[in-house]
Amino acid sequence: MEKLTFQIGAHPINWVGEDVREHGADTAYETILDDMQRLGLKGTEMGRKYPKDTEVLKRELASRGIQLVSQWKSVLFSDPAYREQELASYREHAAFLSDMGSTVISTAEVGGSLHFDPRRTPNEKEVLRLDEAGWQSLAEGLNAAGRIAREYGLKLTYHHHGGTVVERPEEIDRLMELTDPSLVHLLYDTGHAYYGGADPLAVLRKHYDRIAYVHLKDVRQAVLDEARAEQADFITCIRKGVFTVPGDGCIDFRPIVTELLDRGYAGWAMLEGEQDPALHPPYEYARRALRYIDSIVPEAGQRGE
DSSP states (O other): OTTOSSEEEEOGGGTSOSSSTTTTTTOOHHHHHHHHHHHTOOEEEOOTTSOSSHHHHHHHHHTTTOEEEEOEEEEOOSSGGGHHHHHHHHHHHHHHHHHTTOOEEEEEEOTTOTTTOTTOOTTOOSOOOOOHHHHHHHHHHHHHHHHHHHHTTOEEEEEOOTTSSSOSHHHHHHHHHHSOTTTEEEEEEHHHHHHTTOOHHHHHHHHGGGEEEEEEEEEOHHHHHHHHHTTOOHHHHHHHTOEEOTTSSSOOHHHHHHHHHHHTOOSEEEEEOOSOTTTSOHHHHHHHHHHHHHHHOOOGGGGTO
16 A cells, blocks of 8 residues: 555444444454554544543553544534534534544534434435525534634534535535635545445545545445335335445446546545444455455556656
């Protein structure tokens, strides 16, 4: 991996599901971190099995030479009634990540989502897309959160995400258009871009100047096609195995990695699979993904250097 300009880490979601709680439910955090160390990975995101005690977490990570890069933060900014409490929660989150030496906050709006919006009821079936007032409120809230992140030396990186109101390519475009580029950055996720109907390479090229964090995730086309035919919701798609690690699905990562290198991207890129670890052993899949990425990295001469 010496040829890369960016650093590769892994998300614990490969070992323990966040959205599908039964995935890896019995896996201990020590197993996750030991696997990452064996793989030679130096970065991770926060996972639900990791120690909640900050000093214990610091000790466990430091003993393996691993950095906590980020942690997901749900927000509900599209509804102005929630803004103040959401910003207070965001400040606490930023303080924790700053104390851990992190650099970015993975941030996603949950308003309108079937699975993440606390206002939704179990009998509802569709994501509620934002109206104009919702978009404006979301942008204002994100700009305010971005200022908080900046106070703590962090960048708010917005995670476009399946099953949410910022999922489709036009929704990514709208969010980037409405928010302050100095305060709201983009978490570019290859798998969620494809799931949302975008060409991941096109998203990368169009919004590269806003990208401050990357998730490398692949998609199984046959599973996606089946799920779409059944009109399956996002969580059902995960249970079906729609996502996997790079090199195991339908996305061509060669032009994506080349683009990142040509642009000199120097941030973190996290391997993500988000699949049942009982069926897809996380260590082995991560190892294969690392080999795949290494195999597609072009030599300097091939990139015109």
